Amino acid sequence: MxxxxxxxxxxxxxxxxxxxxxxxxxxxxxxxxxxxxxxxxxxxxxxxxxxxxxxxxxxxxxxxxxxxxxxxxxxxxxxxxxxxxxxxxxxxxxxxxxxxxxxxxxxxxxxxxxxxxxxxxxxxxxxxxxxxxxxxxxxxxxxxxxxxxxxxxxxxxxxxxxxxxxxxxxxxxxxxxxxxxxxxxxxxxxxxxxxxxxxxxxxxxxxxxxxxxxxxxxxxxxxxxxxxxxxxxxxxxxxxxxxxxxxxxxxxxxxxxxxxxxxxxxxxxxxxxxxxxxxxxxxxxxxxxxxxxxxxxxxxxxxxxxxxxxxxxxxxxxxxxxxxxxxxxxxxxxxxxxxxxxxxxxxxxxxxxxxxxxxxxxxxxxxxxxxxxxxxxxxxxxxxxxxxxxxxxxxxxxxxxxxxxxxxxxxxxxxxxxxxxxxxxxxxxxxxxxxxxxxxxxxxxxxxxxxxxxxxxxxxxxxxxxxxxxxxxxxxxxxxxxxxxxxWVKRPNSRQTLTWGAAILASVVMVLSVIPLTSHKRVIVAAQRSQLSLQFDAKPTAIKAGVEVHQTITANHAINDFTVQKIPHSLVQASLVNQKTHQKIALVSGNDNYYTKRALPAGQYQIRLQNNTDKAQLVSLVKMQRYRLAPAPLKIGNKSYPYSSLIYTAAVRPTLNQ
Known part of the structure; x- marks a missing residue:
């Protein structure tokens, strides 16, 4: 008190x-x-x-x-x-x-x-x-x-x-x-x-x-x-x-x-x-x-x-x-x-x-x-x-x-x-x-x-x-x-001195520090990361043998880090196809993700998940009623789902010379 x-x-x-x-x-x-x-x-x-x-x-x-x-x-x-x-x-x-x-x-x-x-x-x-x-x-x-x-x-x-x-x-x-x-x-x-x-x-x-x-x-x-x-x-x-x-x-x-x-x-x-x-x-x-x-x-x-x-x-x-x-x-x-x-x-x-x-x-x-x-x-x-x-x-x-x-x-x-x-x-x-x-x-x-x-x-x-x-x-x-x-706080001269001094210091600090401050950070170029999460027992989607799931994404910047979420132990194969050159990039199958670390130019790409086995396989999809998850719809076979999507991230990760 x-x-x-x-x-x-x-x-x-x-x-x-x-x-x-x-x-x-x-x-x-x-x-x-x-x-x-x-x-x-x-x-x-x-x-x-x-x-x-x-x-x-x-x-x-x-x-x-x-x-x-x-x-x-x-x-x-x-x-x-x-x-x-x-x-x-x-x-x-x-x-x-x-x-x-x-x-x-x-x-x-x-x-x-x-x-x-x-x-x-x-x-x-x-x-x-x-x-x-x-x-x-x-x-x-x-x-x-x-x-x-x-x-x-x-x-x-x-x-x-x-x-x-x-x-x-x-x-x-x-x-x-x-x-x-x-x-x-x-x-x-x-x-x-x-x-x-x-x-x-x-x-x-x-x-x-x-x-x-x-x-x-x-x-x-x-x-x-x-x-x-x-x-x-x-x-x-x-x-x-x-x-x-x-x-x-x-x-x-x-x-x-x-x-x-x-x-x-x-x-x-x-x-x-x-x-x-x-x-x-x-x-x-x-x-x-x-x-x-x-x-x-x-x-x-x-x-x-x-x-x-x-x-x-x-x-x-x-x-x-x-x-x-x-x-x-x-x-x-x-x-x-x-x-x-x-x-x-x-x-x-x-x-x-x-x-x-x-x-x-x-x-x-x-x-x-x-x-x-x-x-x-x-x-x-x-x-x-x-x-x-x-x-x-x-x-x-x-x-x-x-x-x-x-x-x-x-x-x-x-x-x-x-x-x-x-x-x-x-x-x-x-x-x-x-x-x-x-x-x-x-x-x-x-x-x-x-x-x-x-x-x-x-x-x-x-x-x-x-x-x-x-x-x-x-x-x-x-x-x-x-x-x-x-x-002294109220004196105009003190204020002017502090103002100009701060302005000069700000200029010096900006010149010295903006580049190191704003480099070496991952940039997300395009993403769809909404999901219910396996940690809460979200149910994966099963796709039949021979069925292909695909979705188009647009990367407005070159990328070198691309991932698509995967169900562990699923045998579905994943690839990324450049829509302009038709180049096909096979995605590495990890435990939780399909991914590639290759440098890819800006452009449109199609994510393809293919079940080439003789039985149903699990994939990670998000299906909504009228909530649009991504710019492009998800396609399963020939059917389009505008309110469904894969879970993916296209990003630029810092390289050693940056």
Whole structure:
């Protein structure tokens, strides 16, 4: 507790520690000295130019800001459409399994046993059911599943962006913060990569948090009729969020603590904010029967043979050989046990053993490691995407530089943003009264809940940490005590010196480092990597004797690394045929893949799988209902399947002379 200050001031102190870890993580990781220099220089440039930017934007009227924001949102939408048209990504792992099952449900096929995935991880059943209901609507209009998913992604993503911008504009009254945030959404990969291409639970939870906190913060400003609309909206948003992402429960805990604090410190404010806070708790209470209703409507039944206990995730996060992230070996270890009860008995001994193996120092190191991963944004844009299905040649020639610059841009923004939040936390630590703006304390407490959950208990991923972003935006928007900066910071000469110095350093570092930073990385030229995975007992496809399976791919760049997924022990022969020269390249038959490492020129190629044996053989195919997996259809014999595909990757791997 800070001497002479309210007890609640300990919350911004704790949050400042988490934010500081995020700042250091985004500066340092991934470890590369020159990239870290560029990130730091970028942050200095943002800081140096922020004052003139603030003075420039301060002249703009409310109407002008609204028009600029609207134009920015329109541009974002246009760029998103161009991205989806020219750069469709191949989606894999959990999000694809959700799409696959949702398609089946939308067409009345309630078979959850195509793989054991949902029996092992039933937490994704609600989002699958939600997507299936949406597909039922879009099926009426004969839309493909791709279009339906993109519409939902854009709705959640652009809705989130619009709400955030409106929240900042309404509560901060600062044009520079509004337009600065708009520039980030417009120019960074945030709105054009993972959240746009992949529909999964991370995006809806951002939307739900933004909507919920916006309603709570505005509650006192609503007229009576607006409250009648806002109340049910808040209730349904909480129910939806809890169904999709159960760790939203940290908001329920934070809400209870805030109600208790208001009951003790300020009953007058409890009267003002009590109703929306109670609605939040009612939403969480209603999510329990709602989940049972969803499971019943989806005709899903848990299967103890495959289900993993909750403590599995805690045990996995403390693997001494890991970093706190998902560990496939741990999943395999538990999968070999006969049922959930056996896994619980195993974990009862295995979890304490792991903690003992790490020791107190190792456990603390793991906490810091998990927090650093959670708050790092360097790799979010590639999450769950296995490259583009067919990237244009001009992009492939510059892919490394584009990825490098976009990663640096994301890191610069979040280091700058987190630094601003750190300053806000320091200002909040000095306040003489707490709970003057209860939604501020609620946002801080919820953010701390997310940090604690993934740092101390659960596995961690960078995308999980994004859940605190709308909470930090709310903290940024709400007023706080004025923090006095040192006099030298405000001197124009100091700013000019830092600006020019940073610009010169940036030029030197760019010249010295861009080439080594952007070389020696594998480039995916064309790919189709969506699959149900053999690890979840996905069933292979049998093709009769003498049958040929083929599919055309287009490589817009020379390649030297080509693979097609294979079923182990299958006797099917594979080859790659250049459609222009008709040259046939026999693919080497490995255990899991057919492959070639030969250098091949850009052009169209046909993948051919031939069963030259006298009996049926197994091949690895993906068959969808109306979800287009690849630019060209799969052909089995003379029959074409536009929504089916082989699993392949055409890439350029670095050579020794690069």
């Amino acid at each position: 800070i001497k002479g200050k309210p007890v609640m001031n300990i919350l911004p102190l704790l949050l400042s520690g988490g934010v500081l870890i995020g700042i250091l993580s985004n500066i340092i990781y991934p470890k590369n000295f020159w990239v870290s220099c560029l990130v730091l220089i970028g942050c200095v440039l943002v800081w140096a130019f922020w004052r003139p930017f603030k003075l420039l934007t301060k002249r703009l009227t409310y109407r002008q800001i609204t028009l600029i924001t609207g134009a920015g949102l329109a541009l974002i939408f246009l760029f998103q459409l161009l991205e989806l048209h020219f750069f469709p990504a191949t989606i894999y792992h959990d999000p694809f399994r959700v799409i696959y099952q949702a398609e089946l449900l939308s067409r009345g096929h309630y078979d959850w046993g195509r793989t054991v995935y949902f029996w092992r991880f039933p937490n994704n059943v609600p989002i699958t059911y939600m997507l299936a209901e949406w597909l039922k609507v879009t099926n009426v209009f004969h839309l493909t599943t791709n279009t339906a998913i993109h519409l939902m992604s854009i709705g959640f993503l652009d809705g989130f962006i619009a709400i955030c911008l409106r929240t900042i504009h309404r509560f901060s009254k600062r044009n520079d913060l509004v337009l600065g945030t708009l520039l980030f959404f417009l120019c960074s990969p945030f709105a054009y990569t993972y959240y746009l291409q992949v529909l999964y639970s991370d995006l809806p939870i951002l939307f739900c948090l933004a909507v919920s906190f916006n309603i709570i913060a505005r509650w006192q400003q609503y007229q009576r009729w607006e409250k009648w609309l806002a109340g049910p909206t808040l209730f349904l948003t909480i129910v939806l969020g809890q169904l999709i992402k159960p760790n939203l429960i940290v908001l329920a805990i934070a809400t209870v603590l805030i109600i208790i604090a208001l009951l003790i410190k300020s009953r007058q404010r409890l009267v003002k904010y009590g109703l929306p806070l109670v609605i939040v708790l009612l939403g969480f209470a209603a999510s329990v029967p709602a989940q049972a209703g969803v499971l019943n409507a989806a005709r899903f039944t848990n299967n103890p043979k495959y289900e993993v206990p909750t403590t599995h995730w805690i045990w996995m996060s403390y693997n001494p050989q890991g970093t706190g992230k998902y560990m496939f070996n741990d999943v395999q270890t538990e999968a070999r046990l006969p049922n959930k009860a056996a896994r619980q008995a195993f974990l009862k001994k295995a979890l304490p053993a792991r903690l003992k193996q790490l020791g107190p120092v190792g456990v603390v190191k793991r906490w810091l490691q998990k927090a650093a991963i959670l708050l790092n944004v360097g790799g979010i844009q590639q999450a769950y995407t296995g490259g583009f299905r067919q990237a244009p040649s001009w992009y492939l020639n510059h892919q490394h530089r584009i990825h490098f610059l976009s990663e640096v841009l994301m890191r610069v923004y979040f280091v700058t943003f987190d630094s601003y939040i750190l300053m806000k936390c320091i200002a909040l630590m000095k306040r003489k009264q707490s709970l003057t703006v209860p939604v501020m304390d609620l946002a801080i407490l919820t953010a701390l809940g997310y940090l604690a959950f993934h740092t101390f208990l659960w596995e961690t991923e960078s995308r999980y940490g994004q859940a605190i972003y709308p909470l930090l935006l709310m903290i940024m928007a709400l007023p706080t005590p004025v923090l006095q900066y040192p006099a």
